[in-house]
Amino acid sequence: MISRGSLPRWLTSEHPLPWLFPVTSLLVVFGLYPVLYSLWLSFYKRNPATRKEKFLPSWNWNKLISDDRVWDAVEITLTYVVIALVLQLVLGMLIALLLDTDRKGFGVMRALMTLPLVVPPAVTGMMFLLMYDSSFGVISNSLYALNLLSPSAPILGTSSTALWGVIVADVWQWTPFMVLIMLAGLRALPREPFEAASIDGASGIQSFFYLTLPMMSKIIALAILIRGIDLFRIFDYVKVMTDSGPGTATETLTAYAGTVYFKTANFPYASTVALATLIVVLVVSSVFIKVFKIKF
Amino acid sequence: MNSSRLKTILRYLVSIIIIGIFVFPIAWFALTSVKPISAVFNKDRVVVFDFEPTFDNYRVTILGGKKSDNNANSSLGMGTSGEGAYDGRGSILSSLIIAVSSTFLATSLSLLAAYALSRLSFRGSQGYMHWVLSQRFLPPIAIIVPLVFIFRDLGLRDTHLGIIIAHTLINIPIALLLLKSFFDDVPVEVDQAAMIDGATRFQCFYLVVLPMIKGGVAATAVLCFIFSWTEFLLSLFLTNSIRTVPVKITTFVTSTGSEWGYISALGTAAIIPGFIFILLVQNHLVRGLTMGAIKD
Numbered sequence: 001m002i003s004r005g006s007l008p009r010w011l012t013s014e015h016p017l018p019w020l021f022p023v024t025s026l027l028v029v030f031g032l033y034p035v036l037y038s039l040w041l042s043f044y045k046r047n048p049a050t051r052k053e054k055f056l057p058s059w060n061w062n063k064l065i066s067d068d069r070v071w072d073a074v075e076i077t078l079t080y081v082v083i084a085l086v087l088q089l090v091l092g093m094l095i096a097l098l099l100d101t102d103r104k105g106f107g108v109m110r111a112l113m114t115l116p117l118v119v120p121p122a123v124t125g126m127m128f129l130l131m132y133d134s135s136f137g138v139i140s141n142s143l144y145a146l147n148l149l150s151p152s153a154p155i156l157g158t159s160s161t162a163l164w165g166v167i168v169a170d171v172w173q174w175t176p177f178m179v180l181i182m183l184a185g186l187r188a189l190p191r192e193p194f195e196a197a198s199i200d201g202a203s204g205i206q207s208f209f210y211l212t213l214p215m216m217s218k219i220i221a222l223a224i225l226i227r228g229i230d231l232f233r234i235f236d237y238v239k240v241m242t243d244s245g246p247g248t249a250t251e252t253l254t255a256y257a258g259t260v261y262f263k264t265a266n267f268p269y270a271s272t273v274a275l276a277t278l279i280v281v282l283v284v285s286s287v288f289i290k291v292f293k294i295k296f
Numbered sequence: 297m298n299s300s301r302l303k304t305i306l307r308y309l310v311s312i313i314i315i316g317i318f319v320f321p322i323a324w325f326a327l328t329s330v331k332p333i334s335a336v337f338n339k340d341r342v343v344v345f346d347f348e349p350t351f352d353n354y355r356v357t358i359l360g361g362k363k364s365d366n367n368a369n370s371s372l373g374m375g376t377s378g379e380g381a382y383d384g385r386g387s388i389l390s391s392l393i394i395a396v397s398s399t400f401l402a403t404s405l406s407l408l409a410a411y412a413l414s415r416l417s418f419r420g421s422q423g424y425m426h427w428v429l430s431q432r433f434l435p436p437i438a439i440i441v442p443l444v445f446i447f448r449d450l451g452l453r454d455t456h457l458g459i460i461i462a463h464t465l466i467n468i469p470i471a472l473l474l475l476k477s478f479f480d481d482v483p484v485e486v487d488q489a490a491m492i493d494g495a496t497r498f499q500c501f502y503l504v505v506l507p508m509i510k511g512g513v514a515a516t517a518v519l520c521f522i523f524s525w526t527e528f529l530l531s532l533f534l535t536n537s538i539r540t541v542p543v544k545i546t547t548f549v550t551s552t553g554s555e556w557g558y559i560s561a562l563g564t565a566a567i568i569p570g571f572i573f574i575l576l577v578q579n580h581l582v583r584g585l586t587m588g589a590i591k592d
Binding site for chain 1: 501
């Protein structure tokens with residue numbers, strides 16, 4: 001007790017400092033410092049022949065703007081994000097509506113629905129690789145039987161279908177996330193407006209579009225934010241399933257940054273591409289949080 | 297038969313089919329893991345279940361049995377050679393050490409910070425929350441290049457401690473926001489009463505409020521465990537010899553072919569811990585996945 005009295009206030013538990021210090025120091029050293037380090041790296045031009053680096057702040061950023069592969073990667077990333085997000089959102093809502101009942105057996109079904117969420121994404125990639133295999137894959141063979149796919153054009157080996165192959169794996173894994181969030185939203189809805197609407201003769205579809213959707217707009221916005229950003233950061237499925245191929249048909253921004261890092265060892269440029277991804281994510285997410293007034 | 301009865305039957309039918317679709321890839325993977333290799337690769341037998349179940353794949357990957365004892369497999373001669381190449385025991389142990397340690401660190405450090413953010417009003421607390429949130433949205437690829445350098449300089453590259461720190465880092469934002477939402481559920485009057493009785497802030501946190509949110513802390517820990525257990529990108533870049541389970545599985549895919557028996561055995565085993573855990577926290581799952589934004 002004597003010693004406590006003599007401590008300065010910022011060292012006591014009345015002050016936020018001791019509480020925040022451990023987390024803050026970890027985040028600064030291993031989170032913030034690497035980002036600043038990346039930024040600093042991006043200001044250096046690497047000479048591949050001599051492996052020397054020269055301070056030239058605009059070099060990598062100009063290269064980024066004029067790099068066709070970056071713009072291709074942006075297009076592929078956006079295609080991936082939009083298609084997967086729409087599919088997950090719509091499927092998630094439909095399945096949630098279907099499972100939102102207290103009838104016998106639906107509790108078990110809701111629990112089974114969470115199963116894909118615990119599969120490591122790298123393992124998900126493997127599962128789908130196995131099912132897509134052009135000779136013995138169960139999905140491929142089913143599609144051959146239905147004449148929807150030809151054995152000469154394997155799903156992941158063909159430019160026009162490879163991205164879809166990856167999207168299907170993502171949709172399988174993360175639609176359950178949407179289902180859970182939508183279910184929570186549906187369960188929280190008040191009953192009275194729906195009773196009133198049905199007395200007034202509104203159909204189920206009408207009350208869905210005029211009551212359910214507007215009342216769930218906040219939750220839907222939140223789901224879009226979290227899932228959208230995770231989709232934008234996509235790396236595991238692409239790395240495991242196609243390794244950006246065939247050619248660069250599935251090369252997303254993060255995959256391109258990984259390729260520059262691994263294959264050319266051009267660390268300054270790899271940092272620049274990765275930072276570009278970060279900037280896009282932060283700008284989009286802060287605007288989104290402001291517009292939809294999301295509170296964490 | 298009246299139409300409401302028909303609707304109920306239809307609802308059951310459609311729900312069961314949809315759940316079936318979502319469970320199928322896991323079931324198929326698990327089935328592959330007990331198939332003899334001849335049944336995996338024979339396309340005419342893909343969907344025919346006329347095989348003797350075998351546990352050879354598990355014996356090699358999780359019990360450390362010798363690959364050469366598997367008569368059925370040795371004739372194919374594919375994949376990487378070497379007796380220990382498919383022994384997943386070291387990976388499972390590494391993954392466990394990393395997941396448990398990073399879960400403990402992330403949860404305990406975040407508890408302190410979350411309490412302060414929930415209870416001690418101070419200038420900049422909102423900004424601090426936003427900064428933490430931005431860490432959640434940070435694409436890991438954006439910090440990986442400098443992180444590799446920093447880890448090399450600190451001697452953390454390819455060490456358990458290194459990945460523990462990396463996973464703690466990605467879990468802190470989730471744990472912090474989630475725990476803050478649980479603290480926010482406890483009325484401030486509880487703290488005030490304890491402090492009138494002479495408790496210090498820390499005693500109030502540790503002896504009074506913490507026991508009240510035990511369930512929330514457990515749910516947070518489970519989610520942290522699952523995120524660490526399934527994480528791929530950081531483990532891939534930050535290690536060479538220590539292999540977490542998801543990274544290890546991807547090494548079973550080689551240029552000469554994929555060892556689907558071993559991949560599916562270790563992959564199936566990797567799903568089990570997460571599935572058991574997630575069933576324990578069903579009540580807080582939605583809150584956890586949305587970092588506390590949706591309370592359940």
